[in-house]
Amino acid sequence: MILVDLFTTKPEPPLAERLRPRSLEEFVGQQHLLGAGKPLRLAFEAGKLHSFILWGPPGVGKTTLGRLAASVTDSQFIAISAVLAGVKDIRQAIDDAQAELDGHGRSTVLFVDEIHRFNKAQQDALLPHVESGLLTLVGGTTEHPGLAVNSALLSRAQVYTLEPLSHDELQQLYERALPHLAGVALDAEALDLLKGFADGDGRRFLNLLEQVAAAASGASKTTVDGEFARLSTSPSLRRFDKGGDEFYWQLSAFHKSLRGSDPDAALYWLARILDGSGDVTQVIRRMVVMASEDIGNADPQALQLALNAAQAYERLGSPEGEIPLAQAVTYLALAPKSNAAYAAWDQAKAFVKSTGSMPVPLHLRNAPTKLMSQMGYREGYRYAHHEPNAYAAGQTYFPEGVMRPGWYQPTDRGRERKLGEKLAWLHSLDDSASPD
Incomplete structure (x- = not known):
């Protein structure tokens, strides 16, 4: 707890918040945007910002970049979450921006977290104020902006893609965090374990470090090994936003690996999906579809095997049911390929649509x-x-x-x-x- 005065205390913020970068020099990662001569770096150094959308996975610096954008231009910073906010909150932000401009001559950076959650009307409410320059919009999204953000808003904002943090970049975070870990250090095995659990998410990595350090302090340990780190944490799920981009990207990679006759790659993506608690029913659906779409009559047995694997998984569940899935995946990958039936069906549908109801x-x-x-x-x-x-x-x-x-x-x-x-x-x- 932090003592504010004799009568007020407030909780100490988590490690991730305490280490939030206050300058570009402290920022870890995204060097393709923030390195010397890179686009965002140049804009920040010139103090001339444009509206932009930051697209990337959680914990890679979207909110921090929004704050830094306001800091380097001496602008008011307003943050809202599209998950919780509505048109009323947008109007309040606009009013606050106008008041700041009128009263102090300062511009406003509006950061909208998860901007893809705003509907069309909510996004449209921002347009005139972004266009007039009253607001510099910084949007954060984990979804593809081309699918989730209105084209009118996209035309007024540059899209920048953020990448997961590498193991070396997570190492930099660890070194910055070390003085805040109450004298606790992690050995190489423990660090590698937590980096794997973090899966490129810097905020998750710092939360894990804080959790392990607290456990170590309670156990009077000054050095954490891999076994202690494993026992004092729960393996976090990989990036797999069911229904979001990552979900469909992994399913697409899985399908393309099967179509490309690469059993090892197909097994890899199957493991990634299951490891991320993906929807197994979607995996099975994709297998059954591709047995006809990509194999078809070159090996009719493929469809039956896919259906049998689906039935086996339904009866066994995980982990035993994953074995029949792996068997079917390797068979589908190596089966002879033909999309002739699929192509013929597409042509038949197109012909019927173009010729109408011809009499029998x-x-x-x-x-x-x-x-x-x-x-x-x-x-x-x-x-x-x-x-x-x-x-x-x-x-x-x-x-x-x-x-x-x-x-x-x-x-x-x-x-x-x-x-x-x-x-x-x-x-x-x-x-x-x-x-x-």
Whole structure:
């Protein structure tokens, strides 16, 4: 606790807040933006700011950069969270900015954390004041700005991508934190463990350091080894924002690894998703889809194996159910690939959309009543089982006037090679049966 006066105390802020950089020299990471001659560094040094959006994972300095932007330009700093704020809070920030300008001639930097949570109306409320220069907007987001921020607002703000902190950068944080750890130091194994748990998140890393140091002080330890660090912390989850960018990026990488026939990479992304407490149902869904989309008839067994793995996981759960998933993943990765059925389906849907509701030919219509027979329903239809090779050569099954489109083009891979050979043979029978 910190004594404010004889009657007031306040809690000591956490280590991450105490070590929040007060200048660019203290800032750790993002050297692609803040190194010598880099864009944000130049803007900060010139004291001429523009509105910008900071896109990156948690704990990499978005809020701190917003504060520094205000500090270097001697501007008022206002921070709001899009998770909690509404239009009323935006209006209050605008009023405060105008009052500061009128009363002290100072500009205002408005930092909006998680700006992607603002709806269109809330984002639109900022536009005129950003455009007029009353506000310099600094937005922080973990979601892709192109998908989450209005185009009108994006056109008035530069987007900068922030990166997770490297192990070397986390080491810099540790060295800065060391004087604040009450005489406790961590050995190399303990440090590596916490860096892994932090997963590039500087705030999480400092919180873990503080947690371990407090435990060590309570145990009268001055040096923390890996075992003590493991026992005094809980492994934090990896970056895996379910429903957010990271979720879909990892699923995309998983799918592309399967399509690219790389079983090791596919297993890696599967492990990453499961390690991050990802939605296993989404993984299974992707496996079943790609068994048809990317493998198809080159190996029809792939779809059955994917469905069997899904059923096995449903019965077993984790961790046992992960083994059938891994089995299916390695099979899907190495199975022969064909997207012929998928491509044919896309073409068929596009054709139907463009041609509308063409009538069913009379010979393909059933004739359960005498009247329907008199109207020509089913007339000319040939029952395939009564034909040589159980194939009615020359029989057409499309609406009148539609020529054979050839949407399905089997590859020469896996079992689809045989299907291609049969399709070519059937077409040859049709050609032979066609009148000259």
